[in-house]
Amino acid sequence: MDYLVLFCIGVTATTIGTLAGGGGLISLPAMLMLGMPIHSAIGANKVSNMVSSFSSFFTLFRRKQITLKESFWLVPFSLGGGVTGGVIAAQLSSESLYIVAVILLAFAFGTSFIGKGGFSGTEPLKLTPVSGPGLFGIGIYDGLFGPGQGTLMLYLFSYLNIAYVKSVGLVRLATFSSCFGAAISYILSGAIIWPLTLALMAGSVTGAQLGVRIAEKLRPDYVKPILRVVTALLIVQLIADNVM
Template structure:
């Protein structure tokens, strides 16, 4: 008497798993596309996370898993784009040595503090910093662009603070780094190189904390990472073909759009 019910239950399980498998493959493709688009925008001007994070959350990914996957993908893509610029001679290993302890410590600190500040507070901080950075672009005197710059110790505090911010969540983190490095007189491609390297280190530190806490979903992170590498490689090569004026315009436009999106997010 129980045998037919067992068969019926088995058939129900088989039928229900078919669409899930198909949907899973669609999700993998979606994660690759999200990663590529996020990394493409993020490499050129920062702010890619404000594209990828909302989409991940809309697909039903829990917030801590979404942040962990974003840190994993950003860690891989930022190093891949940095490696291209390293090969092009836009930056050297010795120049990046001072960044490692600052960004690693900041990323770990931010990851550990991820749940201590409300999201609205984080958003308000982002709006204030991005608005300040954008205003500096319009009011500061035009600086002579150069491949190398002397980084004073006064720069260490803001770089550490941005890495902490990145480890916690970090909407617009790369954009803030871009403005910080450009303010020293670096040319745009060198600023991208420093930004991508620091993002790699801070994301590595933050990802380690999320991995330890068990928030990493390995059905999402690798595919998001694959897409992010594709987007980073395309954008970093495009950046080398664009003029300084065009790149600065992209940065300003993206920053303005980020501020608007964050304001609506905070109000909502």
């Protein structure tokens, strides 16, 4: 029964995560409620995210929605930011991490109402004084805390006037990059419960493909409202978790 539940969790969390980010705040609490040890749950999340993120990126790359030239330079920025964030996280309390997460998500939520971007643009991703530091900064956040990383990146790409489907592919590549090192670490540590992880992974890959297909049909003017709803829910859950 747990395998079926984990498969459904993977489908739901990754579909939502592909469209608007925030999938980790669905899958991780659900796995903990099923009784998985915390390190095994986080490890399962990282392994499944690594595989599902690459599958959705590769699907969009194969359909020529995204090119290697404009996408692969973001990998070192995401990796470098993630490593930096991991180092900083070791020096901060969990309460401080929650405060940072809420402030960043609230800032993104507020700017979504005044930002010029709306995912209807046709600009390629280029290294600029905004894109480079932005990707590195979000990478730091991912290494510091993580939940909401994909949502913040979508806000960044919206500001950069990049089309929504292309933005989804870029976010998934960045997520693959940031999860890769963490997944390897959890595998080597022996924390992975493989039968449960594989069930979650199967659901995540299914959800990633479902999310990509929905994204290709989603009208750009619907994306910002969806992002705002997800962001508001992320903020509420983070505050509730910290209070409890």
